[in-house]
Amino acid sequence: MSAILKLDVTGQPRGWLTINEAVLAYSRSDVLYGIGYPLPPILGGIQRISGIRSRIDLQPIIALEGRVFGEFIPRLCNKTLFRRDDHRCIYCGGKFIKSDLTRDHVLPISRGGRDRWENVVAACKRCNFHKGNRTPEEAKMPLLAIPFIPNSFEWHFLTKERVLGDQMDYLSTQFKAKRDWAM
Numbered sequence: 256m257s258a259i260l261k262l263d264v265t266g267q268p269r270g271w272l273t274i275n276e277a278v279l280a281y282s283r284s285d286v287l288y289g290i291g292y293p294l295p296p297i298l299g300g301i302q303r304i305s306g307i308r309s310r311i312d313l314q315p316i317i318a319l320e321g322r323v324f325g326e327f328i329p330r331l332c333n334k335t336l337f338r339r340d341d342h343r344c345i346y347c348g349g350k351f352i353k354s355d356l357t358r359d360h361v362l363p364i365s366r367g368g369r370d371r372w373e374n375v376v377a378a379c380k381r382c383n384f385h386k387g388n389r390t391p392e393e394a395k396m397p398l399l400a401i402p403f404i405p406n407s408f409e410w411h412f413l414t415k416e417r418v419l420g421d422q423m424d425y426l427s428t429q430f431k432a433k434r435d436w437a438m
């Protein structure tokens with residue numbers, strides 16, 4: 256099922272909507288503008304007075320009316336983290352499936368490291384176990400890539416398994432990362 260990319264008035268991505276949520280936004284006249292080639296039309300009921308069937312041509316990206324709430328803070332979860340790191344262990348460089356990867360804290364939590372994008376990387380179980388409670392320097396396990404906090408364009412791409420062409424075109428204009436998926 257497709258999802259609709261929601262933008263705020265400034266054009267920043269602010270979430271994914273289900274088709275139903277997007278239809279609701281249209282019916283409330285909350286949609287400022289849409290971007291992209293329309294999806295197959297959604298037909299509603301026939302209006303009693305006019306006899307006309309309501310029809311919504313949903314676009315894959317819609318900007319909604321409303322206040323802008325501060326800076327975007329991307330939620331951290333393993334699925335998104337592993338996608339950020341191309342499903343590679345950041346220590347040995349091997350490619351792994353999700354269930355064989357772990358979230359490693361570069362500076363371990365027990366040593367004051369934070370559970371934040373800038374301090375976490377994907378690591379295979381073997382490397383994570385071997386590194387243990389040490390920093391990469393202490394363990395002589397240099398990072399193959401620097402952990403970073405995704406911007407809202409990157410994060411919205413990383414959270415979604417299937418992104419429509421128009422959505423990808425929009426999101427990728429602001430990709431800053433030096434990773435395979437951002438090239």
Ligand SMILES: [Zn+2]
Pocket residue numbers: 344345346347348349378379380381382383
């Ligand atoms: Zn590894």
